[in-house]
Amino acid sequence: MRISCPHCGERDLREYTYLGSAKLLDRPDGDAGAEAFYDYVYIRENPSGENAELWQHSSGCSAWLHVVRNVSTHEILSVKLASEAKA
Amino acid sequence: MSRLPTGGQVDRAAQVSFKFDGKTYAAYSGDTVASALLANDVRLMGRSFKYHRPRGVFTAGSEEPNALLEIGRGAAQLPNTRATMQEIYNGLEARSQNRWPNLNFDMMSFTDFLAPFLSAGFYYKTFMWPRKFWLKIYEPVIRRAAGLGRISGKADTAKYDKAWLHCDLLVIGSGPAGLMAALSAGKAGAKVVLAEEDFLAGGRLNGENLTISGQRGADWAAETVKKLRAMENVIVMTRTAITGAYDGGTYGALQRVSDHVAQAGAAPQQIFWRIVAKQAILAAGAHERPIAFPNNDRPGIMLASAVRTYLHRFGVAAGARVTVFSNNDEGIQTARDLLAAGVEVAALIDTRKDITPEIDCPVLTGSKVIGTKGYLGLKSVSVQRQDGSVTQISTDCLAVAGGWNPSVHLSSHMGRKPVWRDDILAFVPDKNAVPNMHYAGATTGEFSTRAALNSGLEAARAALLALGLSSKRVTLPKVEEAAFDNLAPMQIEGKSRAWLDFQNDVTVKDIKLAHRENFRSVEHMKRYTTLGMATDQGKTSNMGALAVMAELTGQSIPETGTTMFRPPFSPVQMGALAGRNTGKHFLPERRLTSDKFSREMGADWMEAGLWLRPGWFKREGETRWRQSCDREVRMVRNAVGICDVTSLGKIDVQGPDAVAFLNLLYVNKMSTLKIGKVRYGAMLREDGLVMDDGTVARLGETHYLITTTTGAAGQVMAHMEFCSQCLWSELDVHFVSVTEQWAQFAVAGPKSRELLNGLLDTPIDNDVMPYMSCGDAGLGGVAARLFRISFSGEHAYEIAVPAGYGAALMAVLVKAAEAMDGGAYGLEALSVLRIEKGFLTHAEIDGRMTADDLGLGRMVAAKDCIGREMSERVGLVQERQQLVGLKPIGTVKQIVQGAVMVDVGAAPVADNLLGHVSSTCFSPTLEHCLALGFVKNGRARMGDQVRAVDLTQGIDTLCEITSPVFFDPDGGRLRG
């Protein structure tokens, strides 16, 4: 797999570290309550297709990336900086 | 001699000698071990895996199932090397495998007589009872009897490398299709890599007698390769097998750089390449199909294409009197080629009735081979003629032509199975199987050379179009050749076994058995019979087995299906995958700046993550580590000790929002921390459990320095980056790891201030530098940072200097300490000191503990921070196992780390589990063993008796639950 880091260009999978769903970008407010945090920490979609994910260019520039990947084919559909991906 | 007087592409001027099973033979440069042995009339090359049947070479290429040899001697001895792929060199030593005492007389061949008991799935049935026999008797015996080659058992001394290569177009295979594609793309200016598994480019052109543009096919190939090598944008890689196709246009490739020379010299033995290609063309050719007939595995029986390759490429007659057996026109071609070279052809046996080939040898049409004779090598074949009569033909070589299977393997590496083509009765690649891969030549099921050249051009055109490059005009060379018609794979019934998978010894009968026992899906059939599971991945056998299963189930071959081919396409040595990452190079090693100094002091070393840290410093008269450790602990408690603590993670945090950021990271309130002060803090994960602990020092208005534990430094850094970039990117904060920029030393003990005041440019006292404070300091003009923190419970400091001064400072500190009855201490003493004080490490912070479990509950401030909300959920606040101290009070004085805690009368079983022991040590201060551990509701059970039971060693210790702070509980020594 190859991912194009917006800072560094296209690099091999080995330079990146996978974290999980891009849902982690949407942390509830501190006072949102237990339900909201339970959902944030544990509840995930399990799509057989496109999935928005967080990857870090850990052996590169350390940028956290928002990556849309087809988990069935490993096709990378889009990459942007996580800091710019938040709605 | 079976070497013909002329012909072939071997260098007859360059004679070499080599050994096979101790006997010396002559060969020519350009030979493979297989062609060299055949040239010397050696047909018997090995014994089969299960039945120890005598076997000879079956193919002339990468798909070879039989002729597997041990090459080389000593550490470099390489088993299971395909004789068809191993180039000859002067002094090469090859040995046959899986035989004892020798190849001609193999004691283990009794297994062949046991064949009725060794059918498919035999180990599941035969060796079940008695159960205890399996480990000691059955398995070792089977392992000795069945098998391939032996490894040397010594460390491989060869050098291997791993490397990357990037290109526009990767062409896999250098037959007519691959050459044409590479030539066309090369002329168009694309950056091309042409990879060929063989040491000679050209593919089948080297093994056939055909004419391209008025030239011999092999000469045309050589000339084309020359043109390609002259292009700056083309890399021709021979001896390079593409082993796998992966996501994103990444391909694995094994280059056998030095396997063809006696000594690798400066070059590596092999290089494992990762080739990243924007486009790829698979032009991997095809493998000829065998025909399954009774006793079809004798030395001397081989594929017709191999017979032609040995003839045309190596100038070797595979036999003195060759018989050809075929169901298609390749048989006629083979017989003609042999006759033209002056080799006697005993007969051409063709299963087809309606052919009348013009050829100068006996032709038996509508006939088939129904049996063979010759134990160590073929002597004769039995042929059943059209009229039913049976003829014996004496012969020493049978060339079998059963049609062709496109080499689809790489196309299925990304999960797509090949598709069936009814018109050629073969599987071909699914065109969408691998993104950006095109297919050309026999791989697509187009078997003629003309079609190969043409499809090579077309594939290149498609690839160039995708690359945005325009094709240059390339004229298609003219080829003279006969038409070819692929026929269905076939097998011939008989009383004796007919082999399908030669390498794993699987016969038609085994497939029938699998069918009878309902292992009918191809995936089940494969695993039950082990067909196709040997190192050749069934390149010559899968199709035959599918045909048998299809016939038994009454389904067509495509309905029967095909198994998935997976990487690697051909065997890859572990050494090549490891590259240079072996031994000490498996992981990087991080050394302290005081490393050399500590070595000179005779330190014993311990690994802490990637760091090497001194465990203890042995002094004269000390014979056991405990003596050194106990002395170092007393030294710190009574005088002063020096310890290099550089490996603790240090992260410099700056910016107007630094404090807001730290407030969100730590459970404690960091906004109240004053400049020049240090605070102990803990970080949680978002699920509410503790991630790490450490200190936060405020160096300036918006400048903080935080420390992490040695092991969690990387994790904490990534976590902070996540928080900063993904959660709170609006905060104006920047941070960087400075672990390696600052060398940091603990100066611990009652005399620590006295020691420092002898070195600091400006002396300190308790007012300037009270407990948990920090500030700048000067050491002979060198700017240093001083922290009054303690991991030992003593009056202690940590002093940090730019890393370049680390070694010098360590020497100065240790010398000063020794003058005060102190000295250096290592990780063992550090650990004892912290256990005596109940301080935490990752033995306690093990990813399952809340702040409250660890006794840090009061630190959690009422504010948002990572993990706070989740730390309050039901499961994390009731009936928790809490940190306690444990003191042995019975006759057993030892507590074992990892022991489980149970109540005094309770059995040590899961239902009664109270907790576990996390850290233990012998305390020289208190003069007994002590431990930290976790006990359910432990803080409410102070003074209770419990047992720490280590079931693996049978150590059962009666303990009293105490406070985790064993020494100086009110902390007077810290502040003094």
Ligand SMILES: [Zn+2]
């Ligand atoms: Zn990057």
